[in-house]
Amino acid sequence: MSRKLTGKRVLVTGGAGFIGSNLCQSLLDEGNEVICLDNFATGKRQNVEPFLDNPDFQMLEGDIRDYQTCLEASRSVEVILHQAALGSVPRSINDPLTTNSVNIDGFLNMLNAAKENEVSRFVYAASSSTYGDSKALPKVEDTIGMPLSPYAVTKYVNELYAHVFGNLHGMNIIGLRYFNVFGRNQSPDGAYAAAIPKFVSAFIKHEAPTIHGDGGQTRDFTYIDNVIQINHLAATTNNPSALNQVYNVACGERTALKDVVQSIQNALAKEDQAIADVTVLHGPDRPGDVRDSLADISKAQDLLGYKPTHTLQKGILEAIDWYREFLK
Numbered sequence: 001m002s003r004k005l006t007g008k009r010v011l012v013t014g015g016a017g018f019i020g021s022n023l024c025q026s027l028l029d030e031g032n033e034v035i036c037l038d039n040f041a042t043g044k045r046q047n048v049e050p051f052l053d054n055p056d057f058q059m060l061e062g063d064i065r066d067y068q069t070c071l072e073a074s075r076s077v078e079v080i081l082h083q084a085a086l087g088s089v090p091r092s093i094n095d096p097l098t099t100n101s102v103n104i105d106g107f108l109n110m111l112n113a114a115k116e117n118e119v120s121r122f123v124y125a126a127s128s129s130t131y132g133d134s135k136a137l138p139k140v141e142d143t144i145g146m147p148l149s150p151y152a153v154t155k156y157v158n159e160l161y162a163h164v165f166g167n168l169h170g171m172n173i174i175g176l177r178y179f180n181v182f183g184r185n186q187s188p189d190g191a192y193a194a195a196i197p198k199f200v201s202a203f204i205k206h207e208a209p210t211i212h213g214d215g216g217q218t219r220d221f222t223y224i225d226n227v228i229q230i231n232h233l234a235a236t237t238n239n240p241s242a243l244n245q246v247y248n249v250a251c252g253e254r255t256a257l258k259d260v261v262q263s264i265q266n267a268l269a270k271e272d273q274a275i276a277d278v279t280v281l282h283g284p285d286r287p288g289d290v291r292d293s294l295a296d297i298s299k300a301q302d303l304l305g306y307k308p309t310h311t312l313q314k315g316i317l318e319a320i321d322w323y324r325e326f327l328k
């Protein structure tokens, strides 16, 4: 049994989003009081609907770009799990100004509000995109390259601010560099949807999915339950050397995108034979994307006791079950 956060008052920013809503669910399951701050920019009302009648849940509709909102949301809070941001590399290339203001100004607002309200733990969503053009594999926390997109810049700046606030103000901060997270509540819709939900949704609808590039690009796909686990570990660790650090959050395995697509197609075809005949299309490479990604997860294992419970394959099977219901 891995260590869990219980009986605390926790603010989850971006709590209506994919990862945030899963964190809200898990925190409520463990007997925490949860405040969700979200402006529904990309989050979904249906993700928080199941919690609205729970007396331990409070929904604050607001924008992290507004400092007063951040101050208000973090008052009397013991732990912040900061997930709110605009994700997607292509979105950040098309609209760097909005990505910058949400991901950097919004982050700094939350961090400063946490300092002002003396919040005892600040855990935030960092990103594997911080490895940028570094060719080293596996990715080890201390060795990063130059960013390949505005999104990657914003996530790296978050780490720099976290480092400075930890040093200057004695705050307890942990950054979690998520690697391609997937699972329930991840939206398959819109131009900036992530790969796995887009593929699953297309196959279920018997539509041809498109892979950007040759499909040989590799990723360390990470199921949502592993991400939930490490958020609990980061929120509860008392090990002083584990604090004010960043950690890779992944499985420690890399898989080519075309193989993931094949696994999804095979799994879905077991229930619906016609899916085996759906063709997969290939489009141009996407600018700003890294070619290969694989995490070294030993730092999280050693300092936080992280032990991923879900491989890619196990995660895909669970995710597919969820999407079958969701897309009915």
Ligand SMILES: NC(=O)c1ccc[n+]([C@@H]2O[C@H](COP(=O)([O-])OP(=O)(O)OC[C@H]3O[C@@H](n4cnc5c(N)ncnc54)[C@H](O)[C@@H]3O)[C@@H](O)[C@H]2O)c1
Pocket: 013, 014, 015, 016, 017, 018, 019, 020, 037, 038, 039, 040, 041, 042, 043, 044, 062, 063, 064, 065, 082, 083, 084, 085, 086, 087, 102, 106, 125, 126, 127, 128, 177, 178, 179, 180, 181, 182
């Ligand atoms: N999903 C991944 O693979 C992945 C990988 C690396 C990092 N991350 C990071 O994890 C976090 C969560 O990502 P996700 O995949 O759940 O994305 P998501 O888009 O589902 O969730 C982000 C949430 O933040 C909210 N939000 C956006 N702008 C806001 C604002 N100005 N004020 C308040 N709320 C705002 C959105 O409405 C949404 O609910 C993000 O910080 C993202 O950058 C995700």
